[in-house]
Amino acid sequence: MTSERIAVIGAGIIGLAVARRIGQVRSGAEITVLDKENIVGAHQTSHNSGVVHAGLYYKPNSLKAVLCRRGSVLLREYCQEKGIKFDECGKLVLAINESDVIELNRIEERAKRNEVEGLRRVEPEAIREIEPHAVGIAGLYSPRTAITDFPAVARAYADDIVAAGGRLVLGQEVKAITLRSNGVAVKVSEEEKLFDRVVICAGLQSDEIAEMVGDDKEPAIVPFRGEYYRLVPAKHDLVKGLIYPVPDPNYPFLGVHFTRRVDGGVDVGPNAVLALAREGYLRRDFSPSDLLETLRWPGFQKLARKHWKMGISEMIGSLSKHQFLNRARIYIPELQDSDVVRGGAGVRAQAVDRDGSLVEDFRIHHLGKVLAVRNAPSPGATSSLAIAEHICDELFKSD
Ligand SMILES: Cc1cc2nc3c(=O)[nH]c(=O)nc-3n(C[C@H](O)[C@H](O)[C@H](O)COP(=O)(O)OP(=O)(O)OC[C@H]3O[C@@H](n4cnc5c(N)ncnc54)[C@H](O)[C@@H]3O)c2cc1C
Structure with missing residues (x-):
C-alpha cells in the first residue's frame, strides 16, 4: 500500500502548524509543505505585533474564542519546551471616557465567558502601578497576555516537520490546482505533483489559491x-x-x-x-x-x-x-x-x-479532498497550534 500524500500550501505559522500536526496524527503520511518564498514565515508570520493573546474580545464559542484560548496555552508550553522567548508581560486595556467604560464592561463580560486567566478590573491608581506613564479612568488587566517571537516559533515547527520525515519545498510558487479522480494535482513552477489531500494556508493569497480549486470568490x-x-x-x-485602547466594536x-x-x-x-x-x-x-x-x-x-x-x-x-x-x-x-x-x-x-x-471569525472551507483557510487574521499566530488541531479533525473526520 502506498502512503498517503498530503500537501500544505503556505509555510506561514498556520501552514507549518498544520503540517506538523498531520505528522503527529497520520503516521506514515508523506507530508510536503510548499511556499513561494525561500524562507518559512516570510509574510504575516514575521510582520506582526508578537502578542500571544489571551482571548478577551472574541465572541464566546466562536472559533477565535475557543482556538485562541487553547492555542495560547499550547504555545506557552511549546515555547518553554523549545526555549523560545515567551514573556507574560501583561496587557492593560484602557478606557478614557464613559462610552469606553460601557464597552469595557462588555469586554469584561466576554472575557469572563471566555475564561481568560487572571483577568481583573483596575482603577486609576492600579493602572499607575502597572503602567506608571499611562492614564485611564478604568482598565482591564490581563496578566497572562504574553509576547513571543513568532518567526522563531515558525522555524521550530518547520524543524519538527523535517525531523518527522516531512518535506519543505521552498521558493516554488503554486500556479494551479486541479481536482482529479485519482487525487489533487498541484502545479508548482512548471512541474505537476499529485496529492491525496491538500490544505491551503496561503495567507494574503488564500482567496486566489482557493479559487483555483473552484471555491467561491467570497470572501x-x-x-x-x-x-x-x-x-x-x-x-x-x-x-x-502591552497598553491597548478599548476597541471600537465597528x-x-x-x-x-x-x-x-x-x-x-x-x-x-x-x-x-x-x-x-x-x-x-x-x-x-x-x-x-x-x-x-x-x-x-x-x-x-x-x-x-x-x-x-x-x-x-x-x-x-x-x-x-x-x-x-x-x-x-x-x-x-x-x-x-x-x-x-x-x-x-x-x-x-x-x-x-x-x-x-x-469576516470576524476564522473561516475554513471544505472542498472535497481540499481544505482552505479563508480567514485567519489576529489572533491567528497565537492560535496556530489549536487551529492545526481543528483543521486535522476536519480533514480526517470522514475517515
Ligand atoms: C500587522 C499585523 C499584526 C498582527 N499581530 C498579531 C499578534 O500580535 N498576535 C497574533 O496572534 N496574530 C497577529 N497577527 C495575525 C497573524 O500574523 C496571522 O494570523 C498569521 O501570521 C497567519 O499565518 P498564515 O500562515 O495564515 O499566513 P502567512 O504567514 O502570511 O503565510 C502564508 C504563506 O503562504 C505563502 N503563499 C501564498 N501564495 C502562495 C503560492 N501561490 N504558492 C506558494 N506559497 C504561497 C506565502 O508566501 C506565505 O509564506 C497580526 C497580523 C498582522 C498583519
Whole structure:
C-alpha cells in the first residue's frame, strides 16, 4: 500500500502548524509543505505585533474564542519546551471616557465567558502601578497576555516537520490546482505533483489559491497595511508591557497600541490603511493587478462607501507622524514626536464578504479532498497550534 500524500500550501505559522500536526496524527503520511518564498514565515508570520493573546474580545464559542484560548496555552508550553522567548508581560486595556467604560464592561463580560486567566478590573491608581506613564479612568488587566517571537516559533515547527520525515519545498510558487479522480494535482513552477489531500494556508493569497480549486470568490482578501513606530531606546521605560485602547466594536482591528517586543524594544501601532499591493510593506509598493482586484470586489466597494471617513483618518495618520502619535498620546500623554522612529509594517489578510462585512471569525472551507483557510487574521499566530488541531479533525473526520 502506498502512503498517503498530503500537501500544505503556505509555510506561514498556520501552514507549518498544520503540517506538523498531520505528522503527529497520520503516521506514515508523506507530508510536503510548499511556499513561494525561500524562507518559512516570510509574510504575516514575521510582520506582526508578537502578542500571544489571551482571548478577551472574541465572541464566546466562536472559533477565535475557543482556538485562541487553547492555542495560547499550547504555545506557552511549546515555547518553554523549545526555549523560545515567551514573556507574560501583561496587557492593560484602557478606557478614557464613559462610552469606553460601557464597552469595557462588555469586554469584561466576554472575557469572563471566555475564561481568560487572571483577568481583573483596575482603577486609576492600579493602572499607575502597572503602567506608571499611562492614564485611564478604568482598565482591564490581563496578566497572562504574553509576547513571543513568532518567526522563531515558525522555524521550530518547520524543524519538527523535517525531523518527522516531512518535506519543505521552498521558493516554488503554486500556479494551479486541479481536482482529479485519482487525487489533487498541484502545479508548482512548471512541474505537476499529485496529492491525496491538500490544505491551503496561503495567507494574503488564500482567496486566489482557493479559487483555483473552484471555491467561491467570497470572501475576498483585502490587504490592510499596519504601520508601526518604535520608541527610541532612551524612552523604552515609558511602557512595561502591552497598553491597548478599548476597541471600537465597528472597527475591532483598529486602535494603535503600545507593544513591548521580545527584543526589548517597544512598538507603537499598527494603524490600518489599504495596501496597494498584497505584499505592500512600503507605502510606495504598488501592484496594479492587486489593486484592481480589490477595487473591483463588490465587498470592498460597500466597505469603502460605509467607512470612508475612518479610511481617510487612517490615511492621515499614515502620512503624519504627529497625527499618528496623537492617538497614542491619549494613553501616554508625555509621549513626544521625537520619542519614536519609524518601525516596520505588516499587511493583514483580512477577508471581506460580498456584502461589505469584515469576516470576524476564522473561516475554513471544505472542498472535497481540499481544505482552505479563508480567514485567519489576529489572533491567528497565537492560535496556530489549536487551529492545526481543528483543521486535522476536519480533514480526517470522514475517515
Ligand atoms: C500587522 C499585523 C499584526 C498582527 N499581530 C498579531 C499578534 O500580535 N498576535 C497574533 O496572534 N496574530 C497577529 N497577527 C495575525 C497573524 O500574523 C496571522 O494570523 C498569521 O501570521 C497567519 O499565518 P498564515 O500562515 O495564515 O499566513 P502567512 O504567514 O502570511 O503565510 C502564508 C504563506 O503562504 C505563502 N503563499 C501564498 N501564495 C502562495 C503560492 N501561490 N504558492 C506558494 N506559497 C504561497 C506565502 O508566501 C506565505 O509564506 C497580526 C497580523 C498582522 C498583519
